[in-house]
Amino acid sequence: xxxxxxxxxxxxxxxxxxxxxxxxxxxxxxxxxxxxxxxxxxxxxxxxxxxxxxxxxxxxxxxxxxxxxxxxxxxxxxxxxxxxxxxxxxxxxxxxxxxxxxxxxxxxxxxxxxxxxxxxxxxxxxxxxxxxxxxxxxxxxxxxxxxxxxxxxxxxxxxxxxxxxxxxxxxxxxxxxxxxxxxxxxxxxxxxxxxxxxxxxxxxxxxxxxxxxxxxxxxxxxxxxxxxxxxxxxxxxxxxxxxxxxxxxxxxxxxxxxxxxxxxxxxxxxxxxxxxxxxxxxxxxxxxxxxxxx
Amino acid sequence: xxxxxxxxxxxxxxxxxxxxxxxxxxxxxxxxxxxxxxxxxxxxxxxxxxxxxxxxxxxxxxxxxxxxxxxxxxxxxxxxxxxxxxxxxxxxxxxxxxxxxxxxxxxxxxxxxxxxxxxxxxxxxxxxxxxxxxxxxxxxxxxxxxxxxxxxxxxxxxxxxxxxxxxxxxxxxxxxxxxxxxxxxxxxxxxxxxxxxxxxxxxxxxxxxxxxxxxxxxxxxxxxxxxxxxxxxxxxxxxxxxxxxxxxxxxxxxxxxxxxxxxxxxxxxxxxxxxxxxxxxxxxxxxxxxxxxxxxxxxxxxxxxxxxxxxxxxxxxxxxxxxxxxxxxxxxxxxxxxxxxxxxxxxxxxxxxxxxxxxxxxxxxxxxxxxxxxxxxxxxxxxxxxxxxxxxxxxxxxxxxxxxxxxxxxxxxxxxxxxxxxxxxxxxxxxxx
Numbered sequence: 001x002x003x004x005x006x007x008x009x010x011x012x013x014x015x016x017x018x019x020x021x022x023x024x025x026x027x028x029x030x031x032x033x034x035x036x037x038x039x040x041x042x043x044x045x046x047x048x049x050x051x052x053x054x055x056x057x058x059x060x061x062x063x064x065x066x067x068x069x070x071x072x073x074x075x076x077x078x079x080x081x082x083x084x085x086x087x088x089x090x091x092x093x094x095x096x097x098x099x100x101x102x103x104x105x106x107x108x109x110x111x112x113x114x115x116x117x118x119x120x121x122x123x124x125x126x127x128x129x130x131x132x133x134x135x136x137x138x139x140x141x142x143x144x145x146x147x148x149x150x151x152x153x154x155x156x157x158x159x160x161x162x163x164x165x166x167x168x169x170x171x172x173x174x175x176x177x178x179x180x181x182x183x184x185x186x187x188x189x190x191x192x193x194x195x196x197x198x199x200x201x202x203x204x205x206x207x208x209x210x211x212x213x214x215x216x217x218x219x220x221x222x223x224x225x226x227x228x229x230x231x232x233x234x235x236x237x238x239x240x241x242x243x244x245x246x247x248x249x250x251x252x253x254x255x256x257x258x259x260x261x262x263x264x265x266x267x268x269x270x271x272x273x274x275x276x277x278x279x280x281x282x283x284x285x286x287x288x289x290x291x292x293x294x
Numbered sequence: 295x296x297x298x299x300x301x302x303x304x305x306x307x308x309x310x311x312x313x314x315x316x317x318x319x320x321x322x323x324x325x326x327x328x329x330x331x332x333x334x335x336x337x338x339x340x341x342x343x344x345x346x347x348x349x350x351x352x353x354x355x356x357x358x359x360x361x362x363x364x365x366x367x368x369x370x371x372x373x374x375x376x377x378x379x380x381x382x383x384x385x386x387x388x389x390x391x392x393x394x395x396x397x398x399x400x401x402x403x404x405x406x407x408x409x410x411x412x413x414x415x416x417x418x419x420x421x422x423x424x425x426x427x428x429x430x431x432x433x434x435x436x437x438x439x440x441x442x443x444x445x446x447x448x449x450x451x452x453x454x455x456x457x458x459x460x461x462x463x464x465x466x467x468x469x470x471x472x473x474x475x476x477x478x479x480x481x482x483x484x485x486x487x488x489x490x491x492x493x494x495x496x497x498x499x500x501x502x503x504x505x506x507x508x509x510x511x512x513x514x515x516x517x518x519x520x521x522x523x524x525x526x527x528x529x530x531x532x533x534x535x536x537x538x539x540x541x542x543x544x545x546x547x548x549x550x551x552x553x554x555x556x557x558x559x560x561x562x563x564x565x566x567x568x569x570x571x572x573x574x575x576x577x578x579x580x581x582x583x584x585x586x587x588x589x590x591x592x593x594x595x596x597x598x599x600x601x602x603x604x605x606x607x608x609x610x611x612x613x614x615x616x617x618x619x620x621x622x623x624x625x626x627x628x629x630x631x632x633x634x635x636x637x638x639x640x641x642x643x644x645x646x647x648x649x650x651x652x653x654x655x656x657x658x659x660x661x662x663x664x665x666x667x668x669x670x671x672x673x674x675x676x677x678x679x680x681x682x683x684x685x686x687x688x689x690x691x692x693x694x695x696x697x698x699x700x701x702x703x704x705x706x707x708x709x710x711x712x713x714x715x716x717x718x719x720x721x722x723x724x725x726x727x
């Protein structure tokens with residue numbers, strides 16, 4: 001903006017008005033578009049105050065007879081398990097997943113980017129290949145393995161993969177990041193007597209912080225929202241994470257408590273929203289730095 | 295590169311050893327609960343919502359008073375998730391010991407050898423005296439009993455008396471021909487329009503496969519027999535869907551209006567005054583209608599052929615035991631308790647439908663609607679025929695396809711001829727799997 005203003009010595013009278021009009025049009029159009037995109041979320045917020053019976057008769061935004069009953073109901077928990085328990089479970093799983101992903105993916109990425117071991121190319125290609133493998137192909141064999149190991153109804157099947165760098169997306173992201181770092185740094189460290197571990201911990205890790213933060217955010221959000229994994233591996237209701245719990249208010253074969261469902265969906269969104277608001281600065285920075293070299 | 299060869303070998307050995315230890319620990323975990331004569335733990339799974347979960351808690355607590363040595367781990371999910379999980383578990387022998395079970399999956403699971411043959415336990419561990427022979431037959435696939443029905447329901451016509459009153463229309467008397475019912479729906483919709491209310495007499499009944507089945511049964515046929523062969527041809531189906539024409543031309547609720555309230559039905563949302571469905575839907579209707587509505591009316595569905603035994607009792611759900619259970623005796627105890635105990639009846643009321651077992655029924659305090667349902671099932675006794683063959687594998691998806699095609703017909707995006715073709719194509723795929 002300032003650059004254009006400075007570079008415009010003649011005809012300054014008319015142009016700002018035209019520019020302003022254009023800006024206003026843009027702003028209005030974008031606001032409308034944003035509202036359109038945000039409408040489902042806004043609807044969700046307002047709907048949490050509708051009594052359950054209103055969901056059939058009133059698809060509109062505003063509740064006809066607003067009530068807090070849904071939140072009261074949800075706070076009571078489900079089948080003897082308090083709601084905070086589901087939050088706690090989700091938080092526990094997501095936090096451990098983040099830690100596991102960061103440790104394992106960064107180590108794998110370091111190896112791929114900096115160590116020239118035999119078959120590195122093949123392994124790298126194989127790892128990228130797993131990105132193309134649909135999860136549904138793996139479900140049954142994976143389930144059988146964990147079932148035979150007696151690990152059903154524990155969090156191990158959900159978390160062990162995170163510690164073994166199976167999320168190729170994160171590994172790839174970090175590999176690309178590390179490749180962008182000048183090798184001279186490693187060499188300098190090596191001359192000073194540092195081994196791989198030292199180089200990794202003291203040189204590489206601090207430098208790939210943006211990639212680590214990006215991975216942490218995605219890993220948290222994905223794990224928090226994961227439905228299929230916990231559905232398959234967790235059996236006891238008191239171990240359920242939120243995405244499973246919020247489906248429990250609906251039963252297609254008898255009554256469905258839509259009020260409670262939207263209320264608990266709303267509550268489940270809050271941590272993600274907070275997490276995003278707190279870290280979005282890093283997220284944008286992380287994504288923006290991905291393209292840079294050196 | 296950085297380290298010596300020996301160091302590298304050493305680290306490789308450490309890594310292998312660590313993996314081994316990990317695997318060993320895991321194996322040890324797997325065989326932990328074997329060989330104990332003391333308390334036995336059973337896994338029990340059901341589908342339902344928070345309301346049903348509390349009822350099961352109560353029922354299991356009563357069970358534990360009688361059998362303190364059997365610990366029951368209860369797990370529950372919504373209906374679609376429940377089956378998704380079972381499908382995966384069934385690949386590895388990981389099914390729960392005792393399950394709440396759905397009729398439409400009974401054939402698939404029993405033919406794959408996943409369910410325990412209950413035959414040896416009938417009359418031994420499972421008390422069969424209080425259960426009608428006809429109801430026991432429901433759980434039989436290929437001459438073997440795999441499940442016991444907890445409760446039954448029958449097809450019925452629900453009406454909303456308060457809504458009818460508000461538009462000054464009289465309720466449908468029940469019975470009559472399908473044309474009579476169609477005329478009544480038209481008259482009710484007209485009355486509502488005259489009263490200036492956006493209410494309709496009913497929903498296009500040709501959208502539900504059960505109405506088709508009812509008409510086929512009246513003519514001495516069936517949807518599918520035990521060998522999975524259909525009991526109807528293209529012309530039968532075409533004739534059936536053509537009966538829905540008056541509904542699509544304005545007698546019934548427009549499909550578009552129904553899409554707006556989906557997944558609730560028009561009846562749930564108080565925009566239609568009648569709906570043909572299973573009689574155990576009543577409590578759900580009242581719940582979804584909200585506090586303004588306390589009464590429902592149920593009458594018998596229209597008659598296709600006078601004197602035909604077209605109605606039948608369907609299990610609203612069954613209980614089964616998985617074939618891989620390590621404690622069949624205890625599992626049978628639990629199943630028997632859940633099916634027969636009056637305490638369970640007291641806990642559930644008619645949440646799972648009207649109890650099939652007389653002893654369990656004794657425990658139920660029948661409220662207004664429940665008493666109505668019981669009366670209804672008694673009133674139709676001379677229209678009740680033998681239950682149809684246990685649903686073929688894939689019946690669930692055909693039923694859903696039928697519903698979707700009904701919706702398309704209602705929206706006017708397919709003609710009846712195209713609809714018939716679509717359904718038969720789908721049926722070919724399912725039957726030839």
